[in-house]
Amino acid sequence: MSRLTIISHSPEETEQFGCQLARLLSPGSFLALRGGLGGGKTCFTRGLVAGAAPDSAHLVASPTFAIMNSYPGPTPVYHFDFYRLGGDDDIAELGFEEFFDADGICVVEWSERLRELLPTDRLTLEFDYREGDQRAITISASGPGSARVLDQLSKQRSKQDFL
Ligand SMILES: Nc1ncnc2c1ncn2[C@@H]1O[C@H](COP(=O)(O)OP(=O)(O)OP(=O)(O)O)[C@@H](O)[C@H]1O
Ligand SMILES: [Mg+2]
Secondary structure (H helix, E strand, O other), rough: OOEEEEEOOOOHHHHHHHHHHHHHOOOOOOEEEEEEOOOOHHHHHHHHHHHHOOHHHHHHOOOOOOOEEEEEEOOOOOEEEEEOOOOOHHHHOOOHHHHHOOOOOEEEEEHHHHHHHOOOEEEEEEEOOOOOOOOOEEEEEEEEHHOOOOHHHHHHHHHHHHH
């Protein structure tokens, strides 16, 4: 299983999915989020933090101006948003890489701006608009750690579909 698409019907469902995925992650996990404005990346991240660092979940907002917010908890979450950084900005000089293989989960909005700084072992989540409040979230894995997570996730989801 190298790719899985989930349809979310509401912001709550997207948060629940974030929370479900959080339980499969561990320190050093890297989530590269892609997709246009309002696709649900921050909404998903709120659910992710609810699963990994529950006491901080209410704090999750778009870190557009801060570039990075950290949420302490049992598994800390480092939440990046590179929307404001254009192609000319040298993200490498900002020194964020030190967080990428550290004690927490990294979740990155507008991750395509990282280009060659993207870790090789990562999950990529693409958020696409569907009708109304529906969003298609396509998860793909590159690297052995993320492939294991995607495998577990797809097993859980196929069981869920039977309920
Ligand atoms: N199924 C859904 N999943 C997620 N959000 C949804 C859904 N349906 C409607 N929405 C709405 O879409 C918006 C998603 O906003 P959010 O800030 O999460 O997007 P984003 O991808 O982070 O955008 P940006 O690129 O501007 O940071 C919210 O207003 C949310 O209520
Ligand atoms: Mg956002």
